[in-house]
Amino acid sequence: MPIGIYLHIPFCAAICNYCNFNRGLHDEGLRRRYVDALVADIRRQALPAVAADTIFFGGGTPSLLEPGEVGRILAACRESFALAGDTEITLEANPESASVEALQGFREAGINRLSFGVQSFHDAELRRLGRLHSSATARLAVARARAAGFNNLSLDLMMWLPGQSKADWLASVEALIEVAPDHASLYLLEIYPNAPLKDEMARAGWSVAPDDDAAEMYLEGLGRLDRAGYQQYEISNVARPAARRARHNLKYWQEGEWIGFGCGAHSTYGRERWRTLNSTVEYVDRIAAGADVRLDLRSLGPQERLEEALFMGLRLVDGLDLFAMRQRHDIDIWARYGQDLRPFAQAGLLVHEPGRRLALTRAGMLLANEVMSVFIGRTVR
Ligand code: SF4
Numbered sequence: 001m002p003i004g005i006y007l008h009i010p011f012c013a014a015i016c017n018y019c020n021f022n023r024g025l026h027d028e029g030l031r032r033r034y035v036d037a038l039v040a041d042i043r044r045q046a047l048p049a050v051a052a053d054t055i056f057f058g059g060g061t062p063s064l065l066e067p068g069e070v071g072r073i074l075a076a077c078r079e080s081f082a083l084a085g086d087t088e089i090t091l092e093a094n095p096e097s098a099s100v101e102a103l104q105g106f107r108e109a110g111i112n113r114l115s116f117g118v119q120s121f122h123d124a125e126l127r128r129l130g131r132l133h134s135s136a137t138a139r140l141a142v143a144r145a146r147a148a149g150f151n152n153l154s155l156d157l158m159m160w161l162p163g164q165s166k167a168d169w170l171a172s173v174e175a176l177i178e179v180a181p182d183h184a185s186l187y188l189l190e191i192y193p194n195a196p197l198k199d200e201m202a203r204a205g206w207s208v209a210p211d212d213d214a215a216e217m218y219l220e221g222l223g224r225l226d227r228a229g230y231q232q233y234e235i236s237n238v239a240r241p242a243a244r245r246a247r248h249n250l251k252y253w254q255e256g257e258w259i260g261f262g263c264g265a266h267s268t269y270g271r272e273r274w275r276t277l278n279s280t281v282e283y284v285d286r287i288a289a290g291a292d293v294r295l296d297l298r299s300l301g302p303q304e305r306l307e308e309a310l311f312m313g314l315r316l317v318d319g320l321d322l323f324a325m326r327q328r329h330d331i332d333i334w335a336r337y338g339q340d341l342r343p344f345a346q347a348g349l350l351v352h353e354p355g356r357r358l359a360l361t362r363a364g365m366l367l368a369n370e371v372m373s374v375f376i377g378r379t380v381r
Pocket residue numbers: 011012014015016019020021023059060061094117
């Protein structure tokens with residue numbers, strides 16, 4: 001299977017109050033040096049005979065790059081890997097940085113898929129999250145992307161926001177359907193322990209909806225997307241048509257391989273895993289000095305590969321291909337875990353087609369962690 005290439009762009013115009021990603025405030029001088037470093041890093045780790053068919057610019061806010069910088073980075077990827085002619089090339093973008101010129105420039109540079117971090121179509125919710133765009137800016141960004149020729153657009157929405165009612169959430173889902181992206185990701189907001197949003201919630205008296213409401217928000221949101229013709233293919237992801245599934249992310253869920261470049265990027269390739277150091281400045285300096293930026297290089301053992309295949313594969317609506325699991329991992333999943341999994345199947349949370357497939361139902365996706373806990377610490381053969 002061809003590999004994916006992940007490129008981390010760690011700059012943001014402002015820092016959102018819930019964000020736990022590897023990012024920092026945009027600094028033009030540092031960004032220019034970072035792009036030079038990224039290009040040098042890609043060339044240094046070149047594997048020209050290795051086929052790749054997805055590239056993903058993630059962040060941070062990759063749409064803060066200039067189109068010429070995107071073009072240089074893509075040229076380095078083309079020189080360094082055997083890129084397929086139909087490579088999916090995604091750029092994460094924030095609506096407020098999606099000017100007509102930038103979008104046209106990205107398209108000309110080779111980007112063929114945009115993923116907009118919309119998060120909500122309610123201005124009050126966006127303000128609570130510290131986002132710089134409004135719902136009108138988000139709609140405008142989608143219209144501009146279409147006008148620039150993008151026929152593969154994804155929008156992210158976040159659910160379970162502070163002060164968000166079920167009706168608010170469903171209105172955002174309806175607004176998303178109205179702007180008709182080809183793909184959507186619905187994420188649950190997770191508030192990490194020291195997030196500034198936590199203090200703001202306490203000060204302002206905002207709370208999140210009760211757990212039962214969150215379950216209904218998930219199910220009703222997906223129900224509306226079903227009716228609009230979107231097909232769910234992963235716990236948090238839908239596409240219309242199915243061909244617009246995120247090919248890059250499918251590598252994470254289907255035991256694929258990828259190499260990540262840029263600070264904080266992770267890689268899984270050749271049964272090995274490593275990460276790149278987190279600091280942007282250190283990354284730039286070390287690349288300039290010809291030093292290694294990779295950390296924690298280790299081999300993946302059979303147990304770890306099996307666990308990941310189980311946890312990631314069950315996130316997919318298609319679930320686990322039991323025949324392929326036997327071929328790849330030499331294990332009969334149902335023989336090993338069937339006794340513990342049977343109650344979940346009887347409760348309608350899991351579908352088992354003997355010898356073929358094991359998958360969570362939509363109701364099971366709400367309790368995915370409980371179902372998957374069956375596998376924890378029990379995969380040693
Ligand atoms: S734009 Fe995205 S990466 Fe940047 S601070 Fe906000 S959530 Fe984090």
